[in-house]
Amino acid sequence: MTKRAVAILVFVQAFSAVAQIRVDPATVNVNAQGASTVFLSYGSLRPDQYSVEALWCGGIVPANPDIGSKCDPASTWGRLPLRNDLTRPSGSAGFTDIMTIPQNVIRRAYERAARGAVSSFYYVRRFSSIAGKPDEYIAILCRMAGRGATVPLALTGVKLRFATDKEVLSTPVGQPPPPLHAELTYTGTGRLIGRWEVVMPGEEPPSPQDLVPEASLPIEQRVAQRRYTQLERFNIFLSPLGTYRLEGPDVSKLPTAIEGLYQVLLRVEASDDSEGNTDLAVVGAGSGIVSSGGVAGFPLPALRYYVGSIRADGGRADVNRVTLVRPILESAVAAGERIEFEWRSTVLAPFYRLDLNDASGAAIISAIIEAPITKYRAPPLVGERAAAGKLTWSVVALNADGTEITRSPVGTFRYGVSDETSATIR
Secondary structure, three states: OOHHHHHHHHHHHHHHOOOOOEEEOOEEEEEOOOOEEEEEEEEOOOOOEEEEEEEEEOOEEEOOOOEEEEEOHHHEEEEOOHHHOOOEEEOOOEEEEEEEEOHHHHHHHHHHHHOOOOOOEEEEEEEEEOOOOOOEEEEEEEEEEOOOOOOOOEEEEEEEEEOOOOOEEEEOOOOOOOOEEEEEEEEOOEEEEEEEEEEOOOOOOOOHHHHOOHHHOOHHHHHHOOOOEEEEEEEEEEOOOOEEEEEOOOHHHOOOOOOEEEEEEEEEEOEOOOOOOEEHHHHOOOOOEEOOEOEOOOOOOEEEEEEOOEOOOOOEOOOOOEEEEEOOOOEEEOOOOOOEEEEEEOOOOOEEEEEEEEOOOOEEEEEEEEOOOOEEEOOOHHHHHOOOEEEEEEEEEEOOOOOEEEEOOOEEEEEOOOHHHHOOOO
């Protein structure tokens, strides 16, 4: 083999060892005293590539025969938990990642620095191929810093509270609940922009994607977040102190005209942050700057209050209610028709159990439904088991261990008869 051929071969091998996927930022400053969260944009992914895992480590080594640099097995500190994995496809061959660094990783880096070693460490995400091509490893250098102006503006903790010791409270119709506020812990500095919203009784509850700050989503998915009734806006400057008490909206704006369960939401919008913004053009995932100020690696909590009646003796009415919505009492469902069940609940229960019985009380079906879903479509076997006539149903609210919290009244309807005939059959 000639010298020229050898040189070309060496060049090709060196080029193939370079990671094709790009990330911005590739180097970040992180909080040296606690958790940190950073918005990352990846680009130039092939259609056959998908994310496998993300690791933290004190050092990296070549990933040969794969591409890029992977964590040194001797200095691997941990894996990003699934509960904190908010990765999503984005843009043109792009991918977004919310890097949430837990305190135990920061502690490992701090202890190593205290022994005289370097304080920086790595976050390495691995991508595999469904086409059997080599894996690619993308390493982000994390440099220890204070939690002041040199680190991204990110929320690391949020607690919503009423001016009471009760997490769920009730109030009479027409009487506002006590004042509320949010206790924030954060890194960085900059403007926190957002709004307070309220979910009215009967409205579709927010999903986890609706509850994360806007900056935690790819730019094209931010407009898809569900919006509710706006109570008040805020635009404040967060100095690099790390904690802030955000006062809630004027309580006179909280609706109390209708009985039911309400949810107060803290909605944080993306703000410009020079330490955390990403450039899509740098990674080949589009064009423009993605604002990431106010990012968080978790959905923000909701604060609940119940508007209900007060008993004549001045005591509080029972707020743990499950109300049946449909089938309507004594309505009729035609034979062969799929039965649609729906109910409303003021109970903060993780599960519901729907019990359907025939006229003799014999069970036809018993189904477990995970909250916040309050609807159930009966399978075809219900029609096979149920004879024409009167059926009864109820819904039981359950704790995580299966114990009963409360149950609805018993509803009745007629199966296999028409509306015209049901009025005459008693």
